[in-house]
Amino acid sequence: MPNMKIPDVAIRRLPVYLRVLLELGEKDEEIISSAELARLTGFSSEQIRKDLAYFGAFGTRGVGYSVEILIQRIKRILNLHEVVEVALVGAGNLGTAFARYNLNAHQDVRITAIFDNDWGKMGKNIADVEILPMDNLSGVIKERGIKMAIIAVPAFAAQEVANTLVNVGIEAILNFSPTKLNTPGHVSVQNIDLSIELQSLAYYTSSDDKDLE
Amino acid sequence: MPNMKIPDVAIRRLPVYLRVLLELGEKDEEIISSAELARLTGFSSEQIRKDLAYFGAFGTRGVGYSVEILIQRIKRILNLHEVVEVALVGAGNLGTAFARYNLNAHQDVRITAIFDNDWGKMGKNIADVEILPMDNLSGVIKERGIKMAIIAVPAFAAQEVANTLVNVGIEAILNFSPTKLNTPGHVSVQNIDLSIELQSLAYYTSSDDKDLE
Numbered sequence: 001m002p003n004m005k006i007p008d009v010a011i012r013r014l015p016v017y018l019r020v021l022l023e024l025g026e027k028d029e030e031i032i033s034s035a036e037l038a039r040l041t042g043f044s045s046e047q048i049r050k051d052l053a054y055f056g057a058f059g060t061r062g063v064g065y066s067v068e069i070l071i072q073r074i075k076r077i078l079n080l081h082e083v084v085e086v087a088l089v090g091a092g093n094l095g096t097a098f099a100r101y102n103l104n105a106h107q108d109v110r111i112t113a114i115f116d117n118d119w120g121k122m123g124k125n126i127a128d129v130e131i132l133p134m135d136n137l138s139g140v141i142k143e144r145g146i147k148m149a150i151i152a153v154p155a156f157a158a159q160e161v162a163n164t165l166v167n168v169g170i171e172a173i174l175n176f177s178p179t180k181l182n183t184p185g186h187v188s189v190q191n192i193d194l195s196i197e198l199q200s201l202a203y204y205t206s207s208d209d210k211d212l213e
Numbered sequence: 214m215p216n217m218k219i220p221d222v223a224i225r226r227l228p229v230y231l232r233v234l235l236e237l238g239e240k241d242e243e244i245i246s247s248a249e250l251a252r253l254t255g256f257s258s259e260q261i262r263k264d265l266a267y268f269g270a271f272g273t274r275g276v277g278y279s280v281e282i283l284i285q286r287i288k289r290i291l292n293l294h295e296v297v298e299v300a301l302v303g304a305g306n307l308g309t310a311f312a313r314y315n316l317n318a319h320q321d322v323r324i325t326a327i328f329d330n331d332w333g334k335m336g337k338n339i340a341d342v343e344i345l346p347m348d349n350l351s352g353v354i355k356e357r358g359i360k361m362a363i364i365a366v367p368a369f370a371a372q373e374v375a376n377t378l379v380n381v382g383i384e385a386i387l388n389f390s391p392t393k394l395n396t397p398g399h400v401s402v403q404n405i406d407l408s409i410e411l412q413s414l415a416y417y418t419s420s421d422d423k424d425l426e
Contacts (some may be wrong), residue, residue: 004248006416011416012319012409012413013411013412014412014416015408015412015413016409018412022215022360041393042393044277047259055280057235062399064387069335072298077416078412078413078416079415079416079418079420080412080415084411084418086411086413091305092310093307093310093313094306094307094314096306097305097306097307097310098407100306101307101391101407108412109408109411109412109415109421113284119239147416147418148414148415148418150411151241171417171418171419172414172415172417172418173414174401174411174414178314180255188414188417190410190413190414192405193408194314195232195322196225196228196229197324197387197403197405198297198299198361198363199227199231199291199321199389200224200225200226200227200228200291200403201217201295201361201385201386201401201403202291202292202297202361203290203291203292204228204324204384204385205360205361205384206299206360206383206384206402207293209268
């Protein structure tokens with residue numbers, strides 16, 4: 001099988017397929033058509049067939065895809081065939097929400113280390129994970145070989161946190177701070193910025209004066 | 214000027230341009246080149262010129278774009294030339310984090326109504342906005358003509374909340390619940406799902422066995 005490069009946009013659809021497939025698996029469904037996957041995910045069946053073909057999953061015409069095989073392949077591609085540990089930096093409201101949600105939601109990507117610089121939080125747990133001081137960050141991440149991190153600190157502190165994370169071997173960062181991080185090319189950064197989401201969404205609301213001039 | 218349809222991907226870049234331009238404006242910069250905008254935003258200058266041309270902003274060759282005019286045009290396109298009110302449904306950790314962050318971050322899109330079904334939270338404020346019971350939701354949104362909402366409730370409650378929001382005239386929803394919402398075609402929904410972000414990001418970490426077969 002060719003080890004071809006899968007486009008970023010397709011990678012972002014794979015977890016959506018995975019979620020639907022896992023739900024089907026729990027209902028003991030063995031086969032799924034691209035049309036049914038389209039209905040359940042909201043993507044077109046053409047798009048789905050193309051995405052799945054990237055990693056050599058070709059459905060049987062008139063039958064469909066094996067749910068179990070698709071689950072295994074997608075997990076393997078996303079490196080989710082074993083538990084992925086994630087470090088969370090920042091245990092404010094946002095960080096706390098993520099850690100709690102993460103515990104309930106799924107076990108394949110798991111926040112297993114939480115860091116904050118507020119001494120009042122030390123020793124407390126969020127979702128059974130102890131909050132540790134920032135001084136422990138490098139040691140813990142190196143020791144456990146953690147490769148992913150979530151940054152949920154104020155904007156002014158984000159770049160310094162990112163530098164530290166990169167130095168200790170973090171390869172992928174989910175950044176919730178409203179600031180553009182400078183990181184080396186081998187580090188993947190995904191930014192989620194509430195302001196930008198809200199501002200772009202405002203475009204789709206009706207306005208009494210839509211004329212631009 | 215043609216009132217042409219701007220692609221969704223370009224719309225999502227406009228708030229990033231806007232943020233950089235507002236910072237430049239505060240430093241009394243009057244002119245910006247596409248090359249400088251590229252450096253500050255991370256997008257290519259070719260992409261930037263193309264995006265800005267969608268709404269008729271053509272730079273002067275060898276000079277650049279007027280910072281002030283670009284700010285006004287982008288605000289106008291995004292409906293941000295006047296304050297946009299947003300209703301937040303769900304005042305848990307996530308909702309609280311957004312409301313606090315929103316107050317600090319910017320004033321053009323503003324959370325001005327917060328709803329929850331926990332009676333213990335009633336009458337409390339987040340960032341100077343009072344938490345109201347769900348029973349008040351329809352009345353408040355209709356009365357104030359609010360068109361945007363954030364859903365930060367557990368997955369099982371999200372669809373019911375979305376139905377209510379659509380019924381009272383909400384046109385754009387930012388959905389943080391890990392569930393696919395069914396909404397009519399005229400309603401824009403942007404989903405932010407932590408699981409999906411983390412799972413797709415895991416793809417970019419190194420693995421000892423990258424072979425897929």
